[in-house]
Amino acid sequence: MDMSEPQVIRQHLIDPEICIRCNTCEATCPVAAITHDSRNYVVDADKCNLCMACVPPCPTGSIDNWRNMPRALAYTVEAQLGWDNLPDELSAEQLAAAGAAAVPADAPAVSTAPAGPGEGERFNSAQYGATLPPWSAAHAYTNLYGPKAPEKFITATVAGNVRVTEVGTDYDTHHVVLDFGHLPFPVLEGQSIGVIPPGTDAQGRPHHARQYSIASPRNGERPGYNNLSLTIKRVLEDHQGQPVRGVASNYMCDLQVGDKVQVIGPFGASFLMPNHPRSNIVMICTGTGSAPMRAMTEWRRRLRQSGKFEGGKLMLFFGARTPEELPYFGPLQNLPKDFIDIHFAFSRQPGAPKRYVQDLIRERAADLAPLLADPDTCFFVCGLKAMEEGVVLALRDVAQQAGLSWDSVGPALRQGGRLHLETY
Secondary structure: OOOOOOOEEEEEEOOOOOOOOOOHHHHHOOOOOEEEOOOOEEEOOOOOOOOOOOOOOOOOOOOOEEEEEEHHHOOOHHHHHOOOOOOOOOOHHHHHHOOOOOOOOOOOOOOOOOOOOOOOOOOOHHHHOOOOOOOOOOOOOOOOEOOOOHHHOEEEEEEEEEEOOOOOOOOOEEEEEEEOOOOOOOOOOOOEEEEEOOOEOOOOOEOOOEEEEEOOOOOOOOOOOOEEEEEEEOOOEOOOOOEOOOHHHHHHHOOOOOOEEEEEEEEOOOOOOOOOOOOEEEEEEEHHHHHHHHHHHHHHHHHHHOOOOOOOOEEEEEEEOOHHHOOOHHHHHOOOOOOOEEEEEEOOOOOOOOOOHHHHHHHOHHHHHHHHHOOOEEEEEEEOHHHHHHHHHHHHHHHHHOOOOHHHHHHHHHHOOOEEEEEO
């Protein structure tokens, strides 16, 4: 053994009691060190290079946990997947018994993994996603009601539950309105909440929180009331098409007016719309990824109605399998054309070729290139993880076609809080 190598590493772990399983960490990790099952999100010590890319975007702070561990005894992925809570830090005596010395508090973290991806590896779209909010975004309140203690939950009352996809199709999506009464629950467009489904899982443990993006603007689904709305698809099959009944989605879609719901949050301090009135907003989404886009669009629409607001450009690229499966399809078509520039992409429409949001982005290259170069333009991407790479590659193609250097534009989008990726 090389005695120059530290015997103890600073192992990166995720707290399963706080984690809301939002997938932000896994989507952000540039070395694929984070994985998950139906229970936990975990970090593979053999892959993690301690780059810290996953820490700032985490909405709850569950990702920011570390343990001094003898290198040979580092917690495996399999062990972490079985946790209900984090293990205690090993004492100096326990480390000594394992033949290792404690790591000083000010010592640099040590990784067991290689530095990261090299040349020729797959395009990493996550590296361009911003972890900072737009410079003009309003201040976001987060973690007002936490997941660790039941007494810190907040109880909301269901004020509305309406289906927003065509009845008779398999794609059952609901618009659920929650009212918080007199309890403070301030939110901004782009934030999310956690919902605690009642009951227990197959092992008798309470269900963990499920995260849902807020679909209403900062002054509520109904202005002047302390409420918000969510866009929720009823989950009846997994990503492989196998039958499965989503615990939280079916619970939420079946709620009746007057029912009570346990909520934690709010979460999110970077995926926030700019407040600068002349800023441009480009929204790219699929399915229920439309929730934050609806919130941003509705806030701009209400400001416009006041007659005292001159906003920048709004563009929406919205993808679904068919028009019948697209949430809010009717209301979107009724928005004024001089207010928002909307483009739909349908991948399973009978008699028509498959079209995806990245195809629309390339078709509108002439309009998007100036926006990529404009520091007052923000891009928001929300939907299935599978869309993320294609969208960022399409933006790269738009930039290069216009003679812009993606090596400059891409990092500038991230550093300026201008390109936000929220995929799952």
